[in-house]
Amino acid sequence: MIDWLLDDSPASRLQANLGRAWRVWTALLRNPLAVVGALIVLVLVVMAIFAPLIAPYSPVGQDLANRLMPPSAEHWMGTDELGRDIYSRVVYGARITLLIVTMVAVIAAPIGLVVGAVSGYFGGWVDRVLMGVTDIFLSMPKLILALAFVAALGPGIENAIIAIAITAWPVYARIARAETITFRDSEFISAVRLQGASATRVILRHVLPLCASSTIVRVTLDMAGIILTAAGLGFLGLGAQPPLPEWGAMISRGRNFILDQWWVATMPGFAIILVSLGFCFLGDGLRDVLDPKQGEKQ
Amino acid sequence: MAFEPSTGAANARISMLAGRAIESAASVFRFAIVVAGTFLGLLAITFFIGRVVPIDPVLSVVGDRATQEVYEAARQAMGLDRPLIVQFFAYVGDVLTGDLGMSISTGRPVVDDLARVFPATLEMATIGIIIGVVLGVPMGVVAATHQGSWIDQVIRVLGLLGYSVPAFWLGLVGLAVFYAGLGWVAGPGRVDIFYDGLLDPVTGLYLVDSVIAGEWDIFWNALDHLMLPASILGFFSLAYIARMTRSFMLDQLGQEYVTTARVKGVSERRVIWRHAFYPIRIQLITVIGLSYAALLEGSVMIETVFSWPGIGNYLTTALLTADMNAVLGATLVIGAVFIMINKISDVLYRILDPRARR
Numbered sequence: 042m043i044d045w046l047l048d049d050s051p052a053s054r055l056q057a058n059l060g061r062a063w064r065v066w067t068a069l070l071r072n073p074l075a076v077v078g079a080l081i082v083l084v085l086v087v088m089a090i091f092a093p094l095i096a097p098y099s100p101v102g103q104d105l106a107n108r109l110m111p112p113s114a115e116h117w118m119g120t121d122e123l124g125r126d127i128y129s130r131v132v133y134g135a136r137i138t139l140l141i142v143t144m145v146a147v148i149a150a151p152i153g154l155v156v157g158a159v160s161g162y163f164g165g166w167v168d169r170v171l172m173g174v175t176d177i178f179l180s181m182p183k184l185i186l187a188l189a190f191v192a193a194l195g196p197g198i199e200n201a202i203i204a205i206a207i208t209a210w211p212v213y214a215r216i217a218r219a220e221t222i223t224f225r226d227s228e229f230i231s232a233v234r235l236q237g238a239s240a241t242r243v244i245l246r247h248v249l250p251l252c253a254s255s256t257i258v259r260v261t262l263d264m265a266g267i268i269l270t271a272a273g274l275g276f277l278g279l280g281a282q283p284p285l286p287e288w289g290a291m292i293s294r295g296r297n298f299i300l301d302q303w304w305v306a307t308m309p310g311f312a313i314i315l316v317s318l319g320f321c322f323l324g325d326g327l328r329d330v331l332d333p334k335q336g337e338k339q
Numbered sequence: 340m341a342f343e344p345s346t347g348a349a350n351a352r353i354s355m356l357a358g359r360a361i362e363s364a365a366s367v368f369r370f371a372i373v374v375a376g377t378f379l380g381l382l383a384i385t386f387f388i389g390r391v392v393p394i395d396p397v398l399s400v401v402g403d404r405a406t407q408e409v410y411e412a413a414r415q416a417m418g419l420d421r422p423l424i425v426q427f428f429a430y431v432g433d434v435l436t437g438d439l440g441m442s443i444s445t446g447r448p449v450v451d452d453l454a455r456v457f458p459a460t461l462e463m464a465t466i467g468i469i470i471g472v473v474l475g476v477p478m479g480v481v482a483a484t485h486q487g488s489w490i491d492q493v494i495r496v497l498g499l500l501g502y503s504v505p506a507f508w509l510g511l512v513g514l515a516v517f518y519a520g521l522g523w524v525a526g527p528g529r530v531d532i533f534y535d536g537l538l539d540p541v542t543g544l545y546l547v548d549s550v551i552a553g554e555w556d557i558f559w560n561a562l563d564h565l566m567l568p569a570s571i572l573g574f575f576s577l578a579y580i581a582r583m584t585r586s587f588m589l590d591q592l593g594q595e596y597v598t599t600a601r602v603k604g605v606s607e608r609r610v611i612w613r614h615a616f617y618p619i620r621i622q623l624i625t626v627i628g629l630s631y632a633a634l635l636e637g638s639v640m641i642e643t644v645f646s647w648p649g650i651g652n653y654l655t656t657a658l659l660t661a662d663m664n665a666v667l668g669a670t671l672v673i674g675a676v677f678i679m680i681n682k683i684s685d686v687l688y689r690i691l692d693p694r695a696r697r
Contacts, residue, residue, distance in 0.1 A: 173380075174380070177376075177377055178380075180377050180677070180681060181384065181674055181677070181678075182632070182635070182636040182674060184636050184637075185654070185670050186670070188639070188658060188666075189385070189388050189666055189667065189670040191658075192388075192661070193388045193389065193392035265502050266502070269503075269506075272505050273505065276505070276640070277643065277659075289507075292505070292508055299511050299512075299514060299515045303515055306511050307511075310511075313505055313508065314505075317503030318499060321499055321503060
């Protein structure tokens with residue numbers, strides 16, 4: 042099996058792709074921090090999927106007799122002002138965090154990729170206009186821009202996702218453009234073009250797949266920032282609305298009790314830090330494997 | 340005849356100098372166009388957010404309990420019956436003449452509000468960046484010269500935490516530990532309540548105003564209040580500045596001229612500071628500029644936690660009361676300052692680094 046994966050002359054495209062995936066995987070496993078990061082992200086995904094099985098209590102079930110209990114054997118992250126189990130809320134909160142980062146990546150990365158590839162492939166005034174817009178967005182403070190968009194769209198988790206995605210795409214456009222320019226004039230692109238392929242086909246089938254690896258690295262590295270922005274919006278009351286157990290909103294609720302019942306605000310914060318660190322570790326590891334040139338520059 | 344070659348050389352020299360002057364004038368011009376374009380882009384975005392994104396921009400200004408007449412009057416006053424492009428130019432004209440509209444929650448012009456709150460943010464961010472630079476740069480240098488040592492590890496960890504700790508959470512934990520727990524610093528706000536309003540706002544910076552007024556009590560009290568939020572902001576810039584300094588220094592220390600200097604017997608201190616650090620100071624200016632701009636942004640969250648009456652607090656209050664003029668005004672000012680700091684550090688880089696001048 043491994044011989045088949047590592048074959049130097051793969052017989053099919055599938056074999057070549059799987060072989061490459063295998064090489065990336067084994068290279069990642071040699072990097073201990075990347076493994077830690079991958080495990081943290083895996084735990085996040087498992088928590089999100091199996092939240093009802095993992096969480097000992099309901100995330101919204103109130104128990105006013107047991108409000109603001111310190112961490113104990115029954116409630117090992119304590120309870121909040123409505124007697125809800127904080128650990129269960131953190132577990133369910135994984136769903137919201139995962140939803141936000143996935144949706145932002147799914148919206149922002151393709152937009153950025155297409156803008157960048159089109160810009161790099163055609164060059165000329167198309168390039169100038171698209172990159173002008175990209176640079177304007179890049180020169181803007183991201184959090185402020187997201188805040189203003191949410192203010193106009195109205196608070197809520199969907200609008201928070203849209204606002205963050207609007208501020209996230211320009212980076213991917215820059216990456217895709219830079220990559221596209223390096224191989225725009227190469228022979229395999231000319232060959233495809235001479236066979237009569239349209240610009241759309243060249244960009245979608247031949248240019249974009251080559252931008253994929255550097256984009257994946259960048260998206261993973263950006264995840265921490267996306268999580269922090271989403272939590273910030275939640276903290277300000279502009280993201281996920283109560284009673285949804287969003288980590289930033291939970292910290293905001295715990296603000297009033299920070300001096301005496303410290304666990305209400307601090308526990309969700311640890312979850313945010315851990316998950317952000319996990320994405321950082323994984324992103325660094327992926328960069329070393331997929332995009333070694335970038336790694337040297339850091 | 341004998342003079343011909345030298346005249347030719349002189350002519351060539353003159354035309355070269357003239358060419359250079361034209362070239363640099365052209366690059367200044369091009370730069371001005373880029374800056375103007377970026378500001379216009381910023382205006383286009385705030386215009387878009389204010390007038391196009393909300394389903395009914397009038398409603399977001401007058402509120403949903405306004406009568407039909409008030410609604411119509413506001414619609415006329417906002418010029419919403421005109422085509423979008425005309426509206427946009429009217430908006431640009433308003434902004435250029437310093438008219439950002441009225442705030443519905445304070446009842447005053449947004450420009451006046453912003454002028455009042457901005458110094459508070461400036462003061463906090465400036466102390467923050469000073470902390471970041473004073474600690475971050477030496478830490479980065481030591482980390483680069485002692486690769487793998489404990490301080491190198493500390494900077495790695497700090498760098499990672501700088502990316503993954505929410506600023507507002509750190510602010511809350513800081514308040515709980517250093518204010519409530521240890522009592523080392525003063526609590527939220529700029530000064531204790533009984534000092535409030537005692538200072539004549541000259542610059543709006545309490546540390547400066549109190550010195551001008553000779554009120555040293557207020558100076559120390561303001562510093563006491565400033566220390567914690569500024570340190571937390573400083574932590575984020577420290578993490579970034581130290582990491583960048585380390586990587587720039589490692590680049591330089593690996594260069595051959597550094598080895599040459601060492602072989603010649605130059606002292607290690609001189610190698611580090613004169614040969615390796617000297618060239619990176621230009622790159623550092625860009626990094627410091629970027630993190631200063633980032634601190635202005637980061638102060639939004641910190642100000643909310645510390646009830647700091649700055650532009651961030653103004654913005655978040657406006658967000659929650661749906662005070663759109665105030666939101667857009669604050670966004671515009673923060674965005675403009677952010678862009679300006681970036682462009683200034685860009686210009687400094689070009690002036691200081693001969694290689695980037697062309």
